[in-house]
Amino acid sequence: MHTHYFYNEITDYRTAEDVGVVRPDKREILHNIPPTPDQEVFIGKLMEFAKSGDATILGREQLSETEEKAKMLIATDYARKMALDMRMIDPAYGDHPDNKASHCAKMIAEYYHRYDAQKGTQFVFSDLGTYQPGQWSVYSEIKRKLVEDYGILAHEIRFIQEFKNEKSKRAVIEAMNDGRVRVLFGSTSMLGTGVNAQQRAVAVHHLDTPWRPSDLAQRDGRAVRKGNEIARLYADNKVDVIIYAVEKSLDSYKFNLLHCKQTFISQLKSGAMGARTIDEGSMDEKSGMNFSEYMAILSGNTDLLDKARLEKKVAALESERKSFNRAKHETENRLLEMTNHLVFDKAAKEKMSEDWKKFEVAAGKDKEGNYLNALVLDGFPSRDEKVLGAKLQDIDKNVNTGGAPQRIGELYGFEVSVTTERMMSEGLELTQNRFSVKGNYKYTHNHGQIAKADKEAAARNFLRALEHIPQTIAQYGIRIEEQEQKVAQMQPIVAKEWKKEDELKQLKSELAALDRKIQLKLAPPEPEIVEKTTNVSVDVGNEEVLSKYSSTYGQTCPTTNDIVGKQLSSEREFMPFPRLDVAKEERQKGFRI
Secondary structure, eight states, X not given: OOHHHHHHHHOOOOOTTTTTOOOOEEEEEEEEEOOOHHHHHHHHHHHHHHHHOOGGGGTSOOOOHHHHHTHHHHHHHHHHHHHHOGGGTOTTSOOOTTSHHHHHHHHHHHHHHHTTTTTOEEEEEOSSSOOOTTSOOHHHHHHHHHHHHHOOOGGGEEEGGGOOXXXXXXXXXXXXXXXXXXXXXXXXXXXXXXXXXXXXXXXXXXXXXXXXXXHHHHHHTTTSSTTOHHHHHHSTTEEEEEEEEETTSSHHHHHHHHHHHHHHHHHHHHTOOOOSOOOOOSEETTTEEOHHHHHHHHTTOOHHHHHHHHHHHHHHHHHHHHHHHHHHHHHXXXXXXXHHHHHHHHHHHHHHHHHHHHHHHHOOBOTTSOBOOOOEETTBOOOOHHHHHHHHHHHHHHOOOTTSOEEEEEETTEEEEEEEEEEEETTEEEEEEEEEEESSSEEOSGGGOOOSSOHHHHHTHHHHHHHTHHHHHHHHHHHHHHHXXXXXXXXXXXXXXXXXXXXXXXXXXXXXXXXXXXXXHSOOOOSSXXXXXXXXXXXXXXXHHHHHHHHHHTTSXXXXXXXXXXXXXXXXXXXXXXXXXXXXXXXXXXXXX
């Protein structure tokens, strides 16, 4: 059983939308910021460091042996700090009107003034550069800009780290809900959970992106929450969530990864999963980012982002196809089951009709047209209904067949029998006799139980069972008609094909081509570079063989057809060789096939 099937077997997953929780919609805004000149220069240093491992490029001592193993984690950490603010790298760097703090301050001020009449509030999140009393931080820098550049009162801007106990935290939450505090800064751990200050929230700002989708959801949940009255009354019941991303940094890529992870998790929980695997992009808080992806993002290469977008489309179509196939498979199973029932029910109706015809031919009637009770009990000569009833009551009381049916007589050629069944009642094992009359099928009256007080009713039990056959036939007829209608409805569904298979194949083809492009372009530097030739040969990895071919063919390296033919294994790796007759400086650089 796959994980998502097992998960859905043991959980009942419901989202806020599923249970009808009224809360604002989230409107995500990816705010792209061009890198500052200092960031452009530092991006080049980061790329050089990722290639060489020379930490002095970043202004620090050479890496220790332990740090060398974590080189890409260090590079990832520097890239995150660089994207937030260059002063996170070195306090000597100066402010810039295009850095993330400046953009964020401008956006906060816009929302502040737009919802000033309603005292709209905002949350600002960052796990880097958090507030420390008496020290420079991104929090305090943005507050400075808000106060000095946009005229916002200092006491309306607070940091969650200022409040050390539950009482003071409750006080600032109350101030947010009242509109006395308009902007609240904090980290995921301190502000992301347990803060119900949503009543006036109009915007959430993400200066950085957390590692886990659940953390991002917790951050957004401070405003996208039931009880947000200002959003409901004045903002079309929407909350803006702004993600700040510096171009050529890891911001956008990391945010896309979170979205991919969240989509995968949501599909797993809801049972709508199309794919069974997820490519997380080799980036996390423990190992950092792999070299190829790191270099691509910092160089401004958009292939990885294009790949993420294609993967999202492919995942959506695969999920749709999976849902279609699952529904079709379920319909096929129901159709098969319904068809089997239909065959059985038609046969049962036919057999019951035979029994009824047999009864009608054999049964006598009185003057009123009622069927006569011609019950005969084996070894019992009386035909009197009261005497027969008393005998049946005696059999019911004293006979135990041990679970097997036992013949006791007949009625119009139909065998009459009794079967002793075991049953549990209040922890005690009891036995109970059930009486039936058998033709092609067994028929019972009163669930096979003989009347205990009325002897004539006991004697007429089997006649009543046979008289009920026409009603049973009619019920089968109704059921057969309903089943035939359902079969007619299901057959076109089973015959239907999913119409987007070609579109999915095309997207997968584009994704595969992009993957190959990424592998070729973004491969880490290799110690040796194989050069290109117009003739393609084989990397035999043997100097003697190469020397042999050189002496045989002169200075020109042989073609594949010259030396390979059809004798080499298909498992060999083919590489273009340099033309030995071409000057080294004129040779083109090589590539892998």
